Amino acid sequence: MLKGFTRNFKPLEILSEEQIEAIHTGILDVLRRTGIRFESKKALKLFEKNSCYVDYSNNRVRFPEGLVEDCLRKCPSSFHVKARNSSNDMIWGGNTTYFQALSGTRTINLDTWEPKTPTRKEYYDAITVLDALENIHIIPWYTPYFGFKNVPSVMAMSEGLAARLRNSSKFICANYSMGCEVFNIEMAKAVGAELRTSMAAAPPLTFYSDAVESAYRVIKAGFILLITSGSAYGGTSPATIVGSLISSNAEITAGIVLAQLIKPGTRVIVQDFGFPQNMRSGSPAFGAIGISLHQAAFNQIWRKYEIPTDGGVSFPSSKKIDYQAAYEKTITSFIGALSGTNTIWIQGALYGELAFHPIQAIIDDDLVGMIGRFLEGIEVNDETMALDLINEVGPIPGHYLNKAHTRKWWKKEQFVPKVADRLTYPEWLKKGKKSCIDYAKERMDEILATHKVDPPLTDSQENEIERILKEAREYYRKKGLITNEEWASYKKDLESPNYPYI
């Protein structure tokens, strides 16, 4: 079992009880008065059967308060999730905090900082790095990249899942897209792992059929459902933080009702994935402080409902591994951790969803180590208070350097980062003025030279993965979702002697 980090103090709270109540009332009001649009006949029927008011003319579902509260109660407040290697299992919920890599569409060139499509090898190597980093507990969908060169987009998710299962034994996720969840579920079962898959609302107040269809499949497989709403405050939800909270929580709550109606007790985790809208460019304002205010309030509300939360989605708006990327990632992840997010996204991402780099993941792993050390808090007992020692040492020239107490406690109290520059100026000059990026490059070389996935897939598991991938390729070829042109370059990649770069 992976311990992750335990928050040993009360979470940061920024809302009063009355404010939480007002928000809760607002959510129920929206669900009852306006309701949610579900583009799925199957779901509409299920809702109707369970005393919702369903309008088939516009696929609108209005929810009675009792049903909503009943379904919120049916969600487990914490639960076990299984990885391929049971030492990487986790318990989500309560005051545990785990960290996950955060994806980008493409990799970046560290000299020009421009994005480029990764190769299959870069994709597999990046997973090796993520598997090796001790503060990464989850390797989610689209991680590290959305896909790689020569892979048709419809195959990117399943190829990515195969890569993650091959090069890591940590808890892995895969998402839905064009029905690929069917193959993903099969692969996970073949290697004895559970999956987490999302069910995403389309804000405002809408769920499309692909999300619903996937949710049915994931729940049937007995896997974990992450219910999310990625609204832009000021675009697809109100510009005010509380307004947007009501709108996105109404969507998530409707998703929960569906999940618990399909199968009571289904393990769900709810995600805060909204961003303020950058009103100048119309794109999401990644790295903005509004994300943290939203997240802190979101956590406080869902803690009340006793449902585990996911978020702290630390996309910077900076394009470089620089000062700005750091403060944007730090505040988003730290507020997430302090206010009680159970699973936080951070390692590896650069500019909002578009760029990822393993060097960034290595540097972020130090940042996560610091957050984790902070969450553990302060030990207060006779030995740490050290009253006798302080009285014994007394004023100057007394000191603490040569004390047994110091030798014992400094390592326990301090967190020593792996790739931070901690030298004095003379040392730093002598050693070539290295920065954290230089140290991270050294660590990456080391990891790629020495790290082995534990355990690797067995031959029969590997055969199963390959068989399922073949099935998927054929399925999408037949459906015409892989064009002849795509297939030609994909086939060349598959026939390469290095395939699949494990």
Add this chain to the structure above:
Amino acid sequence: MLKGFTRNFPTFKILTEEQIEAIHRGTLDILQETGVLVYNERALKIFEKAGCNVNFETKRVKFSPSLVEESLRKCPSSFRVKARNPKHDLIMGPNNVLFFNFPGTDTVDLNTWEPRTPTKKEHTNLIKVLDALPNVHFLNAYPYFGFSGDIPEVMKEIEGVALRMRNSTKVTIAIANNEIDIFTIKMAKAIGTEIFANPNTSSPLTYYTDQVNACFLAAEYDLPSMIWEGATSGGTAPASIVGALVLSNAELIPYIVLIQLLKPGARVSVANLVLPQNMTNGAPAFGEIGVSLHNVAFNQIWRKYGIPTVCSSCGPTSSKRIDFQLGYQKMMPALLSAISGSSALQLYSSIYGEITAHPIQAILDDDIAGMIGRFLEGIEVSDEALAIDLINEVGPIPGHYLSKAHTRKWWKKEQFVPKVADRLTYPEWLKKGKKSCIDYAKERMDEILAAHKVDPPLTDSQENDIERILKEARQYYREKGLITDEEWKVYKRVLKESSGEEK
């Protein structure tokens, strides 16, 4: 008056009430059992008169819990500090949050990242930038330790204070080393501003005479004090975080007792610069997470005492560059101290340790302060902000919020838009030359230096007073032998050469 930021939610806490009580009892025990070493006769006598157990031979003073608790109670939980321009007056405590700068001895070359002594112009430019930045509420001592041109060591900070008074109307701090505060406090009085007296502790449990004298000056001139504590856990304090906390709190209290004995109700704040020791090279471990654990607990206890706290440990980092590491090492302690109750954060302009600072860094830090400030303001929950009717009206897709009056009204209020962050999309960013936050900060610095004027400048008579007090100081230290003949020869030449230039 400068508003600062308002913390609109209960402070973030990591200790239980029982733990706070245990730490408080521990602090009292150290003060009563071991006491402190005070190299200052005048203070020893005052402590004796107040009923402390004083040994004049060993200079050891032991304090009764009742005197300590009474002194803590006498301190105001919030107070105003007057600036030369009233628009820069400060409110310290309890939920007003201010920012100021952390000094570096040197500036840094932004191409080689190597430190070097700043010129007088560079020193002045950093002051001007700090004066111009809206979220810098007051100025620390320095911001650099002097400037190039062979100024005698003892005169460096006195000359620095004169530069600050000429180029800024924000409140500043009078350090006490070598009694230079005798002169800098006189300067402050001459131009009609208050200045923080700044007694420093020497860990463990020791007080040197010039530092103690700062308390007497604070009483004499009726000034607020900022007491500075800078132990290293594992070196001059225990390696455990609470052990260091007990020791550092015990070290701050004797100054509070003295100040309250001299002038009951005097304005006091406590500044925390406790850092873990880097056990591999013996230097302080700047930027470590232990800094924040200590500071959050420190804030929680001093809020209990009702005395405003200053976080000094969010300034220094262990990075030598303006890079990713610097960013997380600054954001983390600043955020944590702001939400846990600091009244002032010493965030701006510093880079590595106490060695380097740069105005570009100050401009970048202004965005961090703005973000933290926006977080502190919290979330407005009103009918209009809740927007329930609007959500019901917009409904599902294809409804949206872009065209709504509510969006136009609220987005600016809800969002904080940083001044020098890169917020472009990839196509825009490529087109505009792939600029980073440092590039934008350079542009903002040029703008500030071209446009910013100190408001108001010193009057001629104030300028004459400053010059007269500088002369007095030079003579005083000549006589004391702290300016050697050799130094004086060079210094005199420098003064003559610079007599015509801009102040």
